[in-house]
Amino acid sequence: MSRMSEFAGRSGAEYTMAVERGKIREFAAAVGSDHPAYFGDEPVSPPTFLASNAFWTTDGSDPWGDQGPDLSRVLHAGQRYVFHGPPPRAGAVLQCRQRIDRVYTKQGRRGGALEFADIVTEYRDADGELVAESIATLVVTEQAPQ
Template sequence: MSYSFPLEPGKVREFAVATQVGHGRSAEVGTVIPPTFLAARVFWKPADQPAVIGDRMDRTRVLHAGEEFRFHGRVPAAGEVLTVTERLGDEWRKEGRRGGGLHFMTVVTEFRDADGVLVAEAISTAVETERAAEEGAR
């Protein structure tokens, strides 16, 4: 499934001010977005669209383990509308330092411009602990 992600100049400006990047109040159509603005895509994802990880992880034990952004050529600009698609990436397991297994998954989010050209990707990594953390554990 895919959905539209408008890079609204007002939202780009708000993000730039909130994150204290150089654009500040001057964001307007054609202004290159702060690269991490792509994380705001979650606010445009339709509520009825299921999560890519689905039932593969117990969300009560999932932590966000990382976010990486890759750009393929130019960085998108305010005023564009990108098409967003998500897919499951890599999946692996390893033993935790304090015992217990860790289940890792990546979700690859593709951002395409109006011509269908891939302009960026976001790779989100989630980790599910085998069991809930013990109270007071450090």
């Protein structure tokens, strides 16, 4: 198995994500939504818009650094969002930080061990208030797929 448990609690560097009106509109169109809240003068971001934070990451923001798990064995097992108020609107500037929150192991049904990691990304406003969190669950299989 990998050494993922050694990384539990590790955080990456903070980075900035600007919530842009045009990007909100593009995201809504890409997911097939025509809800007017995403297309007005001050649109609110769709709940899953925060996934686009990947375009804003910088060197050092990945909590794994260059020592992450073997990507040929990584599966994305889940994603959820927790909002501590309304979703961000266009014009918001969010400070983001990712951390490896929890690592645990389960036995797979086909004989191999599965190692799970919950990666939490916090999104804070200009006042440092927590706006939202995304929690991604990754699974690393014991063996690479055949």
